[in-house]
Amino acid sequence: MSVPRAFIFDVFGTMVDWRESVAREAARAFSAKAITTDPYAFADFWRGRYDPAMERIRSGGRGYVQLDDLHRENLDETLAHFKLEPFFNEQERDTLNTAWEKLDPWPDVVDGLHALKAKAIIAPCSNGSIALMTRLAKYGGLPWDCILGAEIAQNYKPEPVVYHACCNALRLQPNEVMMVAAHNNDLHAAQACGLQTAFIARPIERGPGQTIDLAPNGDWDRVIDRISDLAH
Amino acid sequence: MSVPRAFIFDVFGTMVDWRESVAREAARAFSAKAITTDPYAFADFWRGRYDPAMERIRSGGRGYVQLDDLHRENLDETLAHFKLEPFFNEQERDTLNTAWEKLDPWPDVVDGLHALKAKAIIAPCSNGSIALMTRLAKYGGLPWDCILGAEIAQNYKPEPVVYHACCNALRLQPNEVMMVAAHNNDLHAAQACGLQTAFIARPIERGPGQTIDLAPNGDWDRVIDRISDLAH
Structure with missing residues (x-):
């Protein structure tokens, strides 16, 4: 295994705590309207619609959005x-949708990225x-060198084109790039494309009852405890 | 004119001194081989092939490269x-080509971008x-929030699709974005797409005998002396 010239990262769950952050933003919106819905249940349901929505695009049933x-x-x-439809007009829904722009990084992320940025290219592959x-x-202070991922490929992970598009955009071979994720399926897809892989467990990403991705389940090049481990 | 939510920048000439930097890299390569070619003439000729090469792609005669x-x-x-063909093998040519990755920022650029980054999104539109x-x-310490420009549009400036692609990628309307350049033609194209515009003179970009772009020649929203002026 050669030293990677670039590290690309899954973001939702791997770098930022989407569940706690979306629940917080939902709770704020609910509080202003005296809504008693559980904000965690709301965040979980919202996130639950994520993969089916992308699947329509991955399967070719819809162009990239x-x-x-x-x-x-x-x-x-x-x-x-x-x-809750009667409680939110279009503008309020647009505002609530920006919850996904205000996701707190896990505690090891910002320092870890700064350490790694001094040694290699760092970018999201989200x-x-x-x-x-x-x-x-900008919200979380993540010092990316560039933004890669789904949009430059006009498709969604785990489609191979997304990982290949990131390598091509950096003019690097897949084996010069390491994919970092808290999700084994993301790493399986990246490895199949020839990328190096690193797993980091985020055992409460999905809440206290999380049952998947608690441990690595593939032959990953690295299993790390914190992002700064990649700099060493 | 509203306050821009993003500033996008021309880079070669506007943010970095390509001529001095490429000449320096050429001079280093020449020195090692006792070549006496004027490195400035070499840099100027090399840069002179830039626009014709892009024009083949803009005109549809060649796909994006x-x-x-x-x-x-x-x-x-x-x-x-x-x-000079006999003096450089393929690998040495690849190395010399990386001269374009080692272009020094003009003195006002890094501080100016840091000041502006605190207030708005900043990105190259190069x-x-x-x-x-x-x-x-990474070479010059330019703290971009993301990398926009030709590649996300799969075409080259001043084609309108490049400016529109940058706005679309940021999910902003053209009038929420300001294009910053030392080249009037770049600003004319951006303005025609509905973007705000800012001109900054770089009177020695093309060397001591520069005759074009010494002053603004359009109705630009701002004419600035240094990048940090955009933060005020």
Whole structure:
């Protein structure tokens, strides 16, 4: 294994705590309207619509749409599920949708990225759009060198084209790039494309009852405890 | 005019001194081989092949190719012009081509971008590739929030699709974005797309005998003396 010239990262769950952050933003919106819906249940349902929405695009049933738009559509479904449609007009829904731009990084992330940035190229390889990843980076202080991922490939992970597009955009061979994720399926897909792989467990990403991705389940090049481990 | 939510920048000439830097890298390569060719004439000829190479792509005669590859092809032509082909093998040409990744920022650029980054999104809208802009940013310490420009549009400025692609990638309307350049033609194209515009003179970009772009020649929203002026 050679030293990677670039590290690309899954973001939702791997770098930022989407569940706690979305629940917080939902709770704020609910509080202003005296809504008693459990904000964690709301966040979980909203996130639950994520993969099916992307699957329509991955399967060719729909052209590429930025994740911001999928989140916004999924928000409508989520509000309907919880019978909250009457409480939110279009503008308020647009505002609530920006919850995905205000996701707190896990405690090891910002320092770890700064350490790694001195040694290699660092970039997200997320299903989030360029706009979403840019705003999330400004919110959380993530010092990316560039924004890669779904939008430059016009498709969604784990489609191989996304990993290949990231390598091509950096003019690097797949084996010169390491994919870092808290999700084994993301690493299986990256490894099949020839990338190096690193797993980091985020055991409460999905809440206290999380049952998947608690441990590595593949032959990953590295299993790390914190992002700064990649700099050593 | 509203306050821009994002500033996008031309890079070669506007943010970095390509001529002095490429001449320096050429001089280093020449010195090792006792070549007496004027490195400034070499840099100027190499840069002179830039626009014609892009024009083939803009006109539809060739699909999108990253600028790194155009630079590399143009290097071959430049070496031929100066009868230097025998002195450089393929690997040495690849190395010399990385001169474009080592361009010094003008003195006001790094501080100015840091000041502006606290207030708005900042990104290159260059004809350079994502790879080239990423490596150039690491070399010069340019704190971009993301890398926009030709590659995400798969075409070259001043084609309108490039400016529109940058706005779309940020999910902003053109009038929420300001294009910053030392080249009037770049600003004319951006303005025609509805973007705000800012001109900054770089009167020695093309050397001491520069005759164009010494002053603004359009109705630009701002004419600035240094990048930090945009933060005020």
